[in-house]
Amino acid sequence: MTAPAPTATAATSATATATGSPVTAGEPVIRLDGLTKRFGTGADSLLAVDDVSFEVRPGEVVALLGLSGSGKSTLLSLLDGLQAPTSGDGTVLGTALARADRSELRALRRRIGFVFQQFHLVGRLSVLENVCTGALGSLRGPRLGLLSYPRAVRERALDGLEQVGLAAHAFQRADTLSGGQQQRVAVARALMQEPGLLLADEPVASLDPESSAQVMRLLARVAQERELTVLCSLHQVDLALSWAHRIIGLRAGRVVMDVATEGIDRATVMRLYEEVAAGSAEGVAAAVATGSAVPPRPTAAPGSLPAPAAASATASSAFTKGD
Ligand SMILES: Nc1ncnc2c1ncn2[C@@H]1O[C@H](COP(=O)(O)OP(=O)(O)OP(=O)(O)O)[C@@H](O)[C@H]1O
Numbered sequence: 189m190t191a192p193a194p195t196a197t198a199a200t201s202a203t204a205t206a207t208g209s210p211v212t213a214g215e216p217v218i219r220l221d222g223l224t225k226r227f228g229t230g231a232d233s234l235l236a237v238d239d240v241s242f243e244v245r246p247g248e249v250v251a252l253l254g255l256s257g258s259g260k261s262t263l264l265s266l267l268d269g270l271q272a273p274t275s276g277d278g279t280v281l282g283t284a285l286a287r288a289d290r291s292e293l294r295a296l297r298r299r300i301g302f303v304f305q306q307f308h309l310v311g312r313l314s315v316l317e318n319v320c321t322g323a324l325g326s327l328r329g330p331r332l333g334l335l336s337y338p339r340a341v342r343e344r345a346l347d348g349l350e351q352v353g354l355a356a357h358a359f360q361r362a363d364t365l366s367g368g369q370q371q372r373v374a375v376a377r378a379l380m381q382e383p384g385l386l387l388a389d390e391p392v393a394s395l396d397p398e399s400s401a402q403v404m405r406l407l408a409r410v411a412q413e414r415e416l417t418v419l420c421s422l423h424q425v426d427l428a429l430s431w432a433h434r435i436i437g438l439r440a441g442r443v444v445m446d447v448a449t450e451g452i453d454r455a456t457v458m459r460l461y462e463e464v465a466a467g468s469a470e471g472v473a474a475a476v477a478t479g480s481a482v483p484p485r486p487t488a489a490p491g492s493l494p495a496p497a498a499a500s501a502t503a504s505s506a507f508t509k510g511d
Pocket of ligand 1: 227228234235254256257261262263
């Protein structure tokens with residue numbers, strides 16, 4: 189089964205967001221312009237995200253690939269407003285990352301669902317209460333116990349559990365579920381925020397292949413049903429090819445690949461890793477010299493979703509300039 193095609197939304201209708209900043213349906217959910225993050229200063233500083241520019245449109249499911257340390261988690265934390273960029277800018281759900289103040293960034297985070305590798309459920313609480321905690325950002329004051337949540341929240345949480353196929357486990361302790369089930373609960377919790385964007389940082393890294401496929405299938409399904417944009421870092425190329433519309437490949441913080449999954453073969457994507465193993469500069473130089481990698485940035489026309497079915501990405505167009 190392949191990823192459902194993203195649904196184009198009317199380009200003209202405008203919707204008010206929780207912060208009041210207008211997001212026009214069809215406008216990019218993410219628009220990055222030279223986004224850069226450097227840790228430390230001076231000779232010992234480290235460029236974790238280096239001049240990253242791309243757009244992600246509503247309903248797209250994008251897999252972020254790259255070796256360990258290539259900057260995937262840092263990029264996700266920049267998008268979530270958890271870290272401030274060193275230079276460049278990016279707009280996420282209408283909020284300019286470099287110019288937003290703390291309260292604007294908090295408001296942005298309430299509109300972004302985040303799924304983590306380690307699930308981050310409270311094991312001793314029931315599955316249903318864990319899902320309810322996803323609504324905390326919109327509730328006043330602390331909550332203790334399932335019944336402290338408004339009935340409407342509990343009902344919505346139960347609906348969410350039904351959507352992820354776990355309603356039967358609602359009253360079980362969360363730590364009695366398998367890893368795959370816990371991650372599906374974490375997805376249901378993230379959806380309680382009714383997010384405009386779902387970020388996932390290696391959501392299947394601790395799961396077996398079958399559970400991994402289930403979680404990725406779930407993310408692709410909720411993306412399609414809710415026209416929800418999903419940006420998900422992964423180490424599994426096959427899952428990215430099966431469930432994402434698009435792959436963005438990072439190397440040493442830079443985007444070196446930006447390609448629709450439709451029409452791309454596994455070997456081409458694997459070069460993202462192999463060329464690094466062979467020595468990045470030499471690998472890319474050799475690929476360019478032999479004509480097997482051509483470096484222009486993708487030129488998707490603004491206003492049009494990259495359509496996997498229409499994409500004719502080949503080995504020759506998969507790589508963007510990495511130096
Ligand atoms: N808070 C920090 N302070 C200093 N360096 C950091 C910090 N966070 C990340 N880094 C460095 O930035 C680089 C990118 O790290 P990042 O975690 O974003 O990579 P990644 O692609 O997500 O790796 P992995 O796949 O292993 O999770 C790494 O060299 C890492 O050591």
